[in-house]
Amino acid sequence: MNAPENEGPQRVSPEKSRPPGPTETSADILILSDGAILVHNLTPVLAAVLNAINPQDPSIKPRAFAAR
Amino acid sequence: MSGDLLIADTEGHYTSSTRPGVPLARRAAALRSSEAYAALTDCRLCAHRCGVNRLIGQVGVCHAGPHAKVFSAQVEVGDELELIPTFAIAFSGCDLRCDFCITGESSWNAAAGETLHIEVLAARATAAMSKGSRTIMFLGGEPTIHLPSVLELAAAMPPTAKLVWKTNAHATVQARELLDGLFDVWLVDYKFGNDQCASRLAKVPNYSRVVRENLLWAAKHSELIVRHLVMPGHLNCCWRPVAQWLAAELPGVKVSLRASFWPAWHSARHVELFRATSNDESDEAFQLARDLNLNLIE
Numbered sequence: 570m571n572a573p574e575n576e577g578p579q580r581v582s583p584e585k586s587r588p589p590g591p592t593e594t595s596a597d598i599l600i601l602s603d604g605a606i607l608v609h610n611l612t613p614v615l616a617a618v619l620n621a622i623n624p625q626d627p628s629i630k631p632r633a634f635a636a637r
Numbered sequence: 638m639s640g641d642l643l644i645a646d647t648e649g650h651y652t653s654s655t656r657p658g659v660p661l662a663r664r665a666a667a668l669r670s671s672e673a674y675a676a677l678t679d680c681r682l683c684a685h686r687c688g689v690n691r692l693i694g695q696v697g698v699c700h701a702g703p704h705a706k707v708f709s710a711q712v713e714v715g716d717e718l719e720l721i722p723t724f725a726i727a728f729s730g731c732d733l734r735c736d737f738c739i740t741g742e743s744s745w746n747a748a749a750g751e752t753l754h755i756e757v758l759a760a761r762a763t764a765a766m767s768k769g770s771r772t773i774m775f776l777g778g779e780p781t782i783h784l785p786s787v788l789e790l791a792a793a794m795p796p797t798a799k800l801v802w803k804t805n806a807h808a809t810v811q812a813r814e815l816l817d818g819l820f821d822v823w824l825v826d827y828k829f830g831n832d833q834c835a836s837r838l839a840k841v842p843n844y845s846r847v848v849r850e851n852l853l854w855a856a857k858h859s860e861l862i863v864r865h866l867v868m869p870g871h872l873n874c875c876w877r878p879v880a881q882w883l884a885a886e887l888p889g890v891k892v893s894l895r896a897s898f899w900p901a902w903h904s905a906r907h908v909e910l911f912r913a914t915s916n917d918e919s920d921e922a923f924q925l926a927r928d929l930n931l932n933l934i935e
Contacts, residue, residue, distance in 0.1 A: 593711075594711040594712075595709065595711075597739065599913075607897045607913065608715060608897075609739050610709065610725075611713055611714050612711060612713060613712060613713075613714050613722060616714050616715075631718055632714040632721065635718070635721045635722050636712065636714055636721075636722040637769075
């Protein structure tokens with residue numbers, strides 16, 4: 570049984586969500602209700618931000634320092 | 638062939654005699670790109686084997702034309718630690734139709750993004766390497782469907798750069814032969830543990846046979862990292878058989894297990910995909926990997 574499509578995550582309009590050109594940088598981030606943060610296309614800058622938010626997170630620390 | 642001679646340095650790295658300083662792999666990529674363009678007249682680069690002539694506007698499952706487009710090119714640090722920072726170049730379009738695709742807008746649309754400018758991207762890749770990037774990653778979508786452009790771009794990459802081929806492992810023998818020896822690492826997404834889930838969620842037949850054939854080939858021809866994204870509700874039907882097969886057929890292979898699924902794109906078409914992977918599912922997935930002595934990497 571399929572779930573109704575209109576119950577999916579809210580998305581911005583196609584115009585606003587146009588994929589960035591290759592000279593722009595972008596990352597996608599999703600914060601779950603339990604506070605967990607999921608990231609796609611993690612950039613060095615965003616990794617640094619996430620590391621600053623939670624310096625104890627062992628999964629983000631090596632990524633935050635990888636680009637330094 | 639050109640009568641090119643191969644010159645070995647003291648570390649055993651070969652370069653071309655006609656293009657000194659250019660490694661053989663880069664030279665081979667340039668030579669094979671014309672062969673790859675010719676292959677588009679009867680396209681069988683992926684296992685769909687559509688047989689269309691992409692040079693005259695016919696399209697197959699992937700809807701790709703003769704020239705690649707790129708929807709993202711940037712330094713990223715979200716991939717495996719041994720690969721990052723990586724300059725990641727994402728080609729538009731794909732031969733699978735995964736309803737949960739995190740980049741569905743670009744991966745389902747081979748016309749998305751911008752025209753590939755090889756010199757510009759090569760310059761940006763070179764700059765990224767000079768600023769500390771460890772690798773250059775080709776991904777999609779699925780880069781296999783754009784082999785002609787991919788090979789041209791690979792030929793233009795910095796000579797010493799480590800190249801990563803991130804793929805869904807749905808290539809044919811023809812495509813693999815064109816890729817042989819050009820990429821240092823194959824990073825393979827092994828998504829589904831059975832053909833039923835593959836057919837239902839990605840509209841691809843014979844998935845297990847094709848992806849396993851590609852994995853066994855890649856293990857013999859390059860470094861290999863197998864990535865699996867744990868999907869909610871698919872622990873036993875997908876991750877378990879994937880893990881068991883890897884343990885049996887590719888013992889010691891590097892496995893990157895990810896539990897960061899989120900319900901993107903058309904995930905809501907499938908009731909079980911309408912949520913993130915739970916902590917319990919993630920814990921169980923990693924426990925299974927440990928029980929099978931998989932070589933997990935971060």
